[in-house]
Amino acid sequence: MTGPMSFDYAPAPESRSVVDLRSSYGLFIDGKFADPADARSFKTVNPATEEVLAEVGEAGPADVDRAVTAARRAHTKVWGPMPGRERAKYLFRIARIVQERSRELAVAETLDNGKPIRESRDSDLPLVAAWFFYYAGWADKLEHAGLGADPRPLGVAGQVIPWNFPLMMLAWKIAPALACGNTVVLKPAETTPLTALLFADVCRQADLPPGVVNIVTGAGATGQALVEHPDVDKVAFTGSTPVGRQIARAVAGSTKRVTLELGGKAANVVFDDAPLDQAVEGIVNGIFFNQGHVCCAGSRLLVQENVHDEVLERLKRRMATLRVGDPLDKNTDVGAINSAEQLARIRALTDVGDAEGAERWSAPCELPAHGYWFAPTLFTGVSQAHRIAREEIFGPVLSVLTFRTPHEAVAKANNTPYGLSAGVWTEKGSRILWMAERLRAGVVWANTFNQFDPASPFGGYRESGYGREGGRQGLAGYLA
Amino acid sequence: MSERLDVRKTYKLFIGGAFPRSESGRSYVVNDAKGRFWANAALASRKDARDAVVAARNAQPGWAGRTGYNRGQVLYRVAELLEGRRGQFVAEVSRGEGLSTRKAEAVVDASIDRWVWYAGWTDKVAQVLGNANPVAGPYFNLSTPEPTGVVAVVAPQDSSLLGLVSVAAPVVATGSTVVVLASETAPLPAITLAEVLATSDLPGGVVNMLTGRAAEVAPWLATHADVNAIDLTGVGDADLAGDLEADAAGTLKRVRRPAGAKTADWTDGPGTDRLGWTMEIKTVWHPMGV
Numbered sequence: 082m083t084g085p086m087s088f089d090y091a092p093a094p095e096s097r098s099v100v101d102l103r104s105s106y107g108l109f110i111d112g113k114f115a116d117p118a119d120a121r122s123f124k125t126v127n128p129a130t131e132e133v134l135a136e137v138g139e140a141g142p143a144d145v146d147r148a149v150t151a152a153r154r155a156h157t158k159v160w161g162p163m164p165g166r167e168r169a170k171y172l173f174r175i176a177r178i179v180q181e182r183s184r185e186l187a188v189a190e191t192l193d194n195g196k197p198i199r200e201s202r203d204s205d206l207p208l209v210a211a212w213f214f215y216y217a218g219w220a221d222k223l224e225h226a227g228l229g230a231d232p233r234p235l236g237v238a239g240q241v242i243p244w245n246f247p248l249m250m251l252a253w254k255i256a257p258a259l260a261c262g263n264t265v266v267l268k269p270a271e272t273t274p275l276t277a278l279l280f281a282d283v284c285r286q287a288d289l290p291p292g293v294v295n296i297v298t299g300a301g302a303t304g305q306a307l308v309e310h311p312d313v314d315k316v317a318f319t320g321s322t323p324v325g326r327q328i329a330r331a332v333a334g335s336t337k338r339v340t341l342e343l344g345g346k347a348a349n350v351v352f353d354d355a356p357l358d359q360a361v362e363g364i365v366n367g368i369f370f371n372q373g374h375v376c377c378a379g380s381r382l383l384v385q386e387n388v389h390d391e392v393l394e395r396l397k398r399r400m401a402t403l404r405v406g407d408p409l410d411k412n413t414d415v416g417a418i419n420s421a422e423q424l425a426r427i428r429a430l431t432d433v434g435d436a437e438g439a440e441r442w443s444a445p446c447e448l449p450a451h452g453y454w455f456a457p458t459l460f461t462g463v464s465q466a467h468r469i470a471r472e473e474i475f476g477p478v479l480s481v482l483t484f485r486t487p488h489e490a491v492a493k494a495n496n497t498p499y500g501l502s503a504g505v506w507t508e509k510g511s512r513i514l515w516m517a518e519r520l521r522a523g524v525v526w527a528n529t530f531n532q533f534d535p536a537s538p539f540g541g542y543r544e545s546g547y548g549r550e551g552g553r554q555g556l557a558g559y560l561a
Numbered sequence: 562m563s564e565r566l567d568v569r570k571t572y573k574l575f576i577g578g579a580f581p582r583s584e585s586g587r588s589y590v591v592n593d594a595k596g597r598f599w600a601n602a603a604l605a606s607r608k609d610a611r612d613a614v615v616a617a618r619n620a621q622p623g624w625a626g627r628t629g630y631n632r633g634q635v636l637y638r639v640a641e642l643l644e645g646r647r648g649q650f651v652a653e654v655s656r657g658e659g660l661s662t663r664k665a666e667a668v669v670d671a672s673i674d675r676w677v678w679y680a681g682w683t684d685k686v687a688q689v690l691g692n693a694n695p696v697a698g699p700y701f702n703l704s705t706p707e708p709t710g711v712v713a714v715v716a717p718q719d720s721s722l723l724g725l726v727s728v729a730a731p732v733v734a735t736g737s738t739v740v741v742l743a744s745e746t747a748p749l750p751a752i753t754l755a756e757v758l759a760t761s762d763l764p765g766g767v768v769n770m771l772t773g774r775a776a777e778v779a780p781w782l783a784t785h786a787d788v789n790a791i792d793l794t795g796v797g798d799a800d801l802a803g804d805l806e807a808d809a810a811g812t813l814k815r816v817r818r819p820a821g822a823k824t825a826d827w828t829d830g831p832g833t834d835r836l837g838w839t840m841e842i843k844t845v846w847h848p849m850g851v
Contacts, residue, residue: 214630214634218683222685514848515699
């Protein structure tokens with residue numbers, strides 16, 4: 082911002098004092114925290130400052146086996162035979178405790194993940210509570226879900242979740258699994274384990290029987306041990322498409338059920354009759370929400386050629402007002418990149434964008450000296466063959482392409498191996514529905530973007546994975 | 562040693578979130594199951610019934626306009642507060658219905674769980690009773706259930722709390738508002754329930770509770786032009802039920818007939834039977850095309 086109308090924001094930091102982190106955490110198995118058998122551990126850092134937040138246990142195969150055994154015992158003896166209405170009441174309790182402790186959990190999430198407190202407080206945590214509420218209500222209504230007269234739980238679910246929405250992904254996994262009568266062993270991502278470990282305390286406050294929820298922290302090897310454990314009945318994974326492929330291969334030939342929620346390269350299609358200011362807000366929300374660390378991010382902007390220049394001008398003006406910086410500041414729009422590794426990947430792919438001839442523009446903003454940061458960026462002059470139009474960058478980087486006709490928009494939007502989400506911006510209702518019918522994506526947002534609700538199924542076509550989370554359909558992956 | 566004298570409660574009506582006496586100034590004697598005097602309950606009049614319908618109508622658009630999620634939160638809060646007053650309800654149900662403490666506890670527990678059951682339906686009923694329709698043309702076509710509006714309920718006579726909850730909770734869960742005529746002989750748990758509702762984030766007028774005589778009050782509800790549906794579950798007299806249904810025909814109310822000779826076992830799982838009857842299916846068509 083320049084000129085006489087500019088205002089400086091005073092710092093408005095959220096207090097860290099609501100979170101009481103321990104210096105080290107063990108694994109949560111059978112209702113108790115215990116150190117890993119071989120006493121290995123790793124550090125989790127605040128990506129905005131590189132400060133070490135805590136030391137966390139790294140679960141090996143023996144620990145995973147103990148967790149699966151505890152989950153099996155809890156399923157056989159307690160959780161499986163329990164009437165649905167009693168399971169429901171545990172889940173309602175968890176939902177209420179999440180609501181009660183939501184500020185604490187939001188601050189912890191922001192510290193460990195780097196996302197703005199405005200998002201963890203106003204988006205992640207309300208959705209976490211809502212997810213538990215919604216599926217709590219299903220626990221005693223499974224026979225009304227249209228999935229057969231006598232739906233049965235599968236048994237033990239092994240769940241592996243990513244770092245972009247740590248507690249929200251936990252809720253998406255644990256709430257339906259428990260509602261359906263399964264017990265779980267969940268592995269949070271290695272860069273964001275803390276809220277899952279705090280959630281263990283939520284379970285304790287709810288008097289959830291031991292073994293129903295087990296949390297094993299670690300990296301890829303821990304996840305692999307969990308997925309490949311012979312006594313796991315169901316594998317649920319959210320993460321990258323390459324890892325999803327490995328999991329699908331690993332369970333091939335077994336009786337394990339699998340749901341996968343993987344990468345995306347969503348097209349956000351803007352027609353010339355769209356309300357442009359509203360569309361620009363949607364484009365910004367679509368790609369810069371959560372630093373673009375969103376599998377359904379609107380990372381490909383398809384804008385109708387005759388409004389390209391006008392949209393770009395408004396978009397750049399809007400991007401220049403985004404506040405990038407301290408995630409705990411309540412005015413921050415874009416926080417830290419989650420890890421050095423992810424930052425390196427974003428840099429590498431955007432360098433390829435330059436090399437392949439696209440034109441880079443980044444919002445003018447001052448980035449903090451410490452931590453991992455990337456300015457909101459867009460590329461124009463992008464062709465469908467460019468890697469930045471084909472590969473998931475998973476960062477605050479937008480690739481802009483153009484189209485002339487609705488048919489061309491559909492062809493370009495679908496020209497990807499992914500199929501998780503899509504956006505359509507137009508004032509014409511019939512065109513929205515025409516587009517929605519043709520877009521090969523599991524979620525289509527019209528004149529909005531990045532909307533989530535526990536009542537609404539979410540999941541991908543093609544290489545964005547299979548299975549749905551949310552809604553009535555979200556029960557199917559956890560029932561026989 | 563002098564024994565402390567207990568402070569007894571005045572049982573009044575519950576209309577629009579307030580607790581008025583009957584405008585008629587009348588009351589009637591309520592005895593406990595052993596036939597001993599228990600309290601003087603308000604004897605609701607035509608005017609009280611009409612006031613209750615006005616309150617229910619005023620509350621209806623706002624209540625229906627809440628998200629299912631929000632209604633679920635409010636109804637779950639009712640269950641939380643009921644749990645906190647469990648002892649009081651056990652005592653009242655036991656005394657009014659002549660049940661042992663153990664049996665009364667089971668009834669109260671089932672009543673609390675029933676609120677939880679219906680709290681969970683608020684954001685799911687559309688997913689079970691609605692659907693997309695594959696019409697043979699380029700149209701988007703979606704059917705969704707909507708609340709019918711104001712519902713009058715004659716509550717079961719024999720089950721003063723569980724029966725009452727079982728007939729009233731599904732109506733408000735789906736977004737309608739309700740005027741309940743409580744059990745004539747055992748109306749007191751209904752008024753105590755109203756005290757819970759009054760302090761549980763439920764907007765005034767969503768549930769209105771009348772005590773009195775079905776034969777006197779129900780005809781005014783059955784003919785009232787601003788009542789959309791009437792549940793005759795608690796009407797024991799078959800002739801009266803027939804007359805009320807005929808009265809309701811004048812404004813084409815949706816009518817739920819009493820179960821007849823077989824007495825309902827309210828401890829049975831409720832199913833979805835009572836969710837749909839107070840809902841209207843709305844179907845939206847929209848063309849698809851560039």
